[in-house]
Amino acid sequence: MASISIREHIRWLPGPPEENTSTIVLTSPGRRFVDIRIFLRPGAARARVSSPDGGVLAETAMTTGNGAPDACSHVARAKLTRTVVDQSLPMATLSPSDVDWAFAGYSRSSEPREDGSRHAAWLHVVDSRTPDHSERVVIDEADVYPYRDGEDDGRSRALERGRMPHPDTGVVTDYEELWVDVEPQAAAPSPAEKARCVVLELGGEDGAAGTRGMVVCLGRRCQGVVRAGVEFALEQWVWEEEGGWRRENHVGGLSLPCAEAIEDKDLEIGGKVERHGLVWTVMELGEV
CATH class of the missing domain: 2.40.128.310 (Protein HRI1, C-terminal domain)
Structure with a gap:
């Protein structure tokens, strides 16, 4: 199934959720994907980036947590207080330092468990952090849980939980990422209105x-x-x-x-x- 996924936050446990990037993943019906994570420009009050389905601009909220229980019945996370900050995304030509991470490859996932979660893996065939080398194939894995926080905006959300090196310390750390899926829309009027x-x-x-x-x-x-x-x-x-x-x-x-x-x-x-x-x-x- 094809999907456009936006990351709403990442949380390095036991710390609070945060988001300092515009992260968008395009996944094809054949499970090929391109994942690009661009740093938001430091600034203040509002992050205005083009919405993944085109057209209007979307605001990216920065988040902080206070350690309250999770709204999802089987996953613990910090309660969020949302503060909108002004961080304009750089446009057009960027420098490599503007890129947090960018990679592409093939994904797969297990059949859903009783709680609706599934185990997923992403094989990176291209990676901004890793030179192409047959002995250094990058595979990241995580468990993905359906997520409900009481706010029904009609979009599907999922909470990804796994372990990977913390970008600041290099230490392998437990993390959570909250993702929201946006339904692909046709780029121009068509009789079937299919993307x-x-x-x-x-x-x-x-x-x-x-x-x-x-x-x-x-x-x-x-x-x-x-x-x-x-x-x-x-x-x-x-x-x-x-x-x-x-x-x-x-x-x-x-x-x-x-x-x-x-x-x-x-x-x-x-x-x-x-x-x-x-x-x-x-x-x-x-x-x-």
């Missing part, structure tokens, strides 16, 4: 050693990452009611075929897309 999904992949026989990449376009969002040796790059595009598609963020000197994935009407499964000497393969194509 389009395109996945391009670079690697294997199509790429030189150490060259891997993935682009996922889903509804009104398109984003991709690519690594060639020590070089890494990413792009994010968004479709808006006024103006159509625009490139929202770009990092690095490498080029990605996001525009081709968005605009090329002649794509077909197994077809090739060449971008600056790199040949990408169309892995998925359809409507969701």
Whole structure:
């Protein structure tokens, strides 16, 4: 099932929830994903970022906790008091220091347990923090729980719980991430009003050693990452009611075929897309 997921907060236990990034994950029906986490620019009072489904701008709330019981019956977390802070997301061309983490690959999950939770794993084939190397494949795993906090806005939420190195200390630490899913919407009026999904992949026989990449376009969002040796790059595009598609963020000197994935009407499964000497393969194509 295709999804657009936004992270609402991360919590490094036993600390309070916080969020200092714009984190958006696009996942295709074939479970290929691109996860991009851009630091919000320090500032004050409101974080205005393009909503994942395009169009209006969304506010990102910073959160603090006071250690009260969780609203979810089987998961403990801190009670939140929400303070909106003004942190404008950088636009267009960014520097590598603006990127918290960006990666892409394949995901899988177990069948739901009795409490509705499931075990999930994400295999990173491209990672901003890890050079491409067959002996250093990155796999992260976690348990994902359905989440209900009493506020029904019609969107599905999930609480992810796992362990990974803390970015400040390097010590492997328990964490929680709260995610909300946004239903993909068509990027332009269509008779069926279905969102389009395109996945391009670079690697294997199509790429030189150490060259891997993935682009996922889903509804009104398109984003991709690519690594060639020590070089890494990413792009994010968004479709808006006024103006159509625009490139929202770009990092690095490498080029990605996001525009081709968005605009090329002649794509077909197994077809090739060449971008600056790199040949990408169309892995998925359809409507969701």
